[in-house]
Amino acid sequence: MSTPEDIVRLKQLKESELLDEAWTHWKANREQLDETVALLEDPDPTMRSLAVEEIDSLSTNLAELVQTTIPALLVPPSKTSHLGALMELKSGVGGSEASLFLAELLRMYQRLANNSRWHASVVGKNDLENGGIKDAVVEFKGEGAYDSLRWESGVHRVQRVPATETSGRTHTSTVAIVVLPLIEETDSQQDELFNMEDVKLEVMRARGAGGQHVNKTESAVRLTHIPSGVTVSMQDERSQHQNRRRAFQVLRSRLMDLKLTREMEERRSTRRNLVKGADRSEKIRTYNFAQDRVTDHRIGLTMKNLTSVMEGDGIELFIDALKQDNAESAMEAMLEESD
Amino acid sequence: MSSLLASLAKSLRSQSQAAREFKWMQQHISQHKHSPDIIHEYVRRRTAGEPLQYILGTQPFGPLNLLARPPVLIPRPETEHWVCKLAESFTPTAQKPISLLDLGTGSGCIPLLLCNLWPQGSVKAHAVDISPHALKLATDNAQLCGMQSSQQDHQTQNTFSTSMANFLAETFPDTATRSNAPFDIITSNPPYIPWNEYLELPRSVQDFEDPRALFGGPSGFNFYHAIARLISKEDILKPSGIVVLEVGHDQAKKVESLMLETGRFRRTEIWSDPWEKQRTVVAHM
Numbered sequence: 001m002s003t004p005e006d007i008v009r010l011k012q013l014k015e016s017e018l019l020d021e022a023w024t025h026w027k028a029n030r031e032q033l034d035e036t037v038a039l040l041e042d043p044d045p046t047m048r049s050l051a052v053e054e055i056d057s058l059s060t061n062l063a064e065l066v067q068t069t070i071p072a073l074l075v076p077p078s079k080t081s082h083l084g085a086l087m088e089l090k091s092g093v094g095g096s097e098a099s100l101f102l103a104e105l106l107r108m109y110q111r112l113a114n115n116s117r118w119h120a121s122v123v124g125k126n127d128l129e130n131g132g133i134k135d136a137v138v139e140f141k142g143e144g145a146y147d148s149l150r151w152e153s154g155v156h157r158v159q160r161v162p163a164t165e166t167s168g169r170t171h172t173s174t175v176a177i178v179v180l181p182l183i184e185e186t187d188s189q190q191d192e193l194f195n196m197e198d199v200k201l202e203v204m205r206a207r208g209a210g211g212q213h214v215n216k217t218e219s220a221v222r223l224t225h226i227p228s229g230v231t232v233s234m235q236d237e238r239s240q241h242q243n244r245r246r247a248f249q250v251l252r253s254r255l256m257d258l259k260l261t262r263e264m265e266e267r268r269s270t271r272r273n274l275v276k277g278a279d280r281s282e283k284i285r286t287y288n289f290a291q292d293r294v295t296d297h298r299i300g301l302t303m304k305n306l307t308s309v310m311e312g313d314g315i316e317l318f319i320d321a322l323k324q325d326n327a328e329s330a331m332e333a334m335l336e337e338s339d
Numbered sequence: 340m341s342s343l344l345a346s347l348a349k350s351l352r353s354q355s356q357a358a359r360e361f362k363w364m365q366q367h368i369s370q371h372k373h374s375p376d377i378i379h380e381y382v383r384r385r386t387a388g389e390p391l392q393y394i395l396g397t398q399p400f401g402p403l404n405l406l407a408r409p410p411v412l413i414p415r416p417e418t419e420h421w422v423c424k425l426a427e428s429f430t431p432t433a434q435k436p437i438s439l440l441d442l443g444t445g446s447g448c449i450p451l452l453l454c455n456l457w458p459q460g461s462v463k464a465h466a467v468d469i470s471p472h473a474l475k476l477a478t479d480n481a482q483l484c485g486m487q488s489s490q491q492d493h494q495t496q497n498t499f500s501t502s503m504a505n506f507l508a509e510t511f512p513d514t515a516t517r518s519n520a521p522f523d524i525i526t527s528n529p530p531y532i533p534w535n536e537y538l539e540l541p542r543s544v545q546d547f548e549d550p551r552a553l554f555g556g557p558s559g560f561n562f563y564h565a566i567a568r569l570i571s572k573e574d575i576l577k578p579s580g581i582v583v584l585e586v587g588h589d590q591a592k593k594v595e596s597l598m599l600e601t602g603r604f605r606r607t608e609i610w611s612d613p614w615e616k617q618r619t620v621v622a623h624m
């Protein structure tokens with residue numbers, strides 16, 4: 001995606017005013033560049049040095065057009081931009097250290113939500129005594145939440161010396177994150193996701209004679225979507241009613257997730273994407289405290305100053321870079337299709 | 340903390356159930372801004388067999404969160420299930436409101452959930468109980484649910500009234516009930532546990548819940564006989580009325596025949612609960 005030929009082809013592929021404009025802009029810049037290059041031969045040294053400066057700025061413009069402006073216009077608009085996100089965080093290897101890190105990640109995403117004007121609410125959480133969190137489920141509502149957070153799915157790894165570690169040895173712990181699209185009950189899209197007749201609703205434990213004989217709290221439910229085999233169990237709440245609502249919400253999210261993955265495959269877009277998105281057991285990012293860096297392994301991006309990620313806005317840079325990377329992959333796929 | 344959790348797990352014989360109950364206790368404490376130390380008290384009471392619902396003071400029932408207070412029977416998930424099913428099986432309207440009688444209302448859970456699920460102005464519910472504790476709790480719950488008492492404007496709102504009465508007595512219906520009759524629906528989850536099963540009940544039921552809410556006579560059918568007698572009377576049910584009764588795990592067939600023997604019904608149904616026990620007998624006139 002860097003030669004003018006590509007742009008010409010894409011221009012034919014996708015007519016749009018903005019693109020046309022960008023293309024005209026590019027051409028003008030390009031012509032000007034050719035003219036300026038001629039000035040490098042000028043006998044007047046002032047002229048020559050002016051030309052060098054001019055060439056520099058024209059090249060920057062051209063690069064910007066080719067690398068950012070035009071690609072952004074070519075990527076089809078997101079169909080998921082209105083969706084919220086359902087994020088599930090689970091502490092993995094590393095025991096209590098992993099759960100402490102989970103609590104920190106949770107705060108990081110809550111801060112991100114605040115800055116992005118999403119509404120974040122923790123809908124389920126299991127706290128541990130050490131101040132850590134074993135697992136948590138968070139809802140993010142608001143424009144663009146899913147599109148931003150979807151790239152956070154995968155294994156997040158932390159490397160640091162735990163506060164409790166006296167020998168000063170660095171530990172590695174992990175937190176696994178899964179982000180699903182959040183479909184609101186009021187979203188008309190939910191109707192297309194499943195038929196009520198295809199969902200089997202079960203209660204979970206045996207109750208013996210039941211009824212007046214037993215007063216044990218029993219509110220766990222399990223849903224099975226028969227056509228896809230997706231099952232969801234929910235038992236966090238004392239209220240059966242709430243467990244059921246939440247189970248249906250997760251079911252909608254899982255089915256939407258399946259649908260999006262399927263659509264991606266069908267469009268055969270983004271082979272890279274698929275590798276990236278589908279395998280949620282993949283290690284995606286390392287937070288290395290000793291080296292004061294955060295590295296995203298998918299795009300090879302490293303940021304120094306870990307604190308700015310954990311306690312500042314640093315995470316937004318990663319999210320933007322991942323979105324950008326996704327847009328580029330989508331473009332590449334389009335180019336391949338047009339071959 | 341972990342020793343509290345361990346003793347809870349030992350007493351409940353389940354690690355995961357203990358973890359959940361412990362979390363609910365903590366949530367309750369932080370919601371009500373109680374002192375965190377009270378968790379010790381809660382766990383002590385729970386391991387002594389007290390139902391969690393009495394300790395926390397509530398029991399969710401459908402979308403409602405009802406008050407639970409000893410010794411009034413804690414609403415059960417089986418009851419929640421059939422009441423929701425009943426609410427879905429038809430919908431009364433404000434144009435043609437219906438009247439409902441609930442026998443042995445306890446916490447008031449059955450009529451209050453129906454009043455909540457059905458449209459406003461479509462139902463006028465009356466509930467009786469023999470226990471003053473139950474009537475007080477049902478009234479408090481009605482208030483919590485924002486219910487109107489029947490004196491008020493029942494053109495636009497669902498209404499709920501109660502009276503103290505013994506529905507085993509020859510003199511039943513009492514005046515208040517009679518003034519609301521005839522009814523479109525009679526519901527009841529009467530005491531149905533027979534003597535031999537009563538002795539086998541878990542401690543949290545036997546030691547904490549009102550025996551008068553549980554014991555259904557030597558064979559467990561006393562109250563169903565009384566209900567059969569009641570509906571045989573003229574003027575208690577409307578011509579197209581229905582009777583909906585919760586029954587014990589093995590009582591459905593017998594209760595169904597008791598209803599059919601009254602000669603008042605054209606048709607009966609038995610509904611199973613989510614645990615696959617035949618739980619509810621529905622009789623249609």
Ligand SMILES: C[S@@+](CC[C@H](N)C(=O)[O-])C[C@H]1O[C@@H](n2cnc3c(N)ncnc32)[C@H](O)[C@@H]1O
Pocket residue numbers: 212412413414415418442443444445446447448449467468469470473504505506507508527528529530531549551552553
């Ligand atoms: C099994 S509990 C049901 C409570 C409530 N309806 C429910 O489903 O949770 C039975 C109720 O019937 C009441 N009761 C027992 N004997 C009664 C009688 N003879 N007359 C009226 N109510 C009675 C008890 O006080 C108790 O509240």
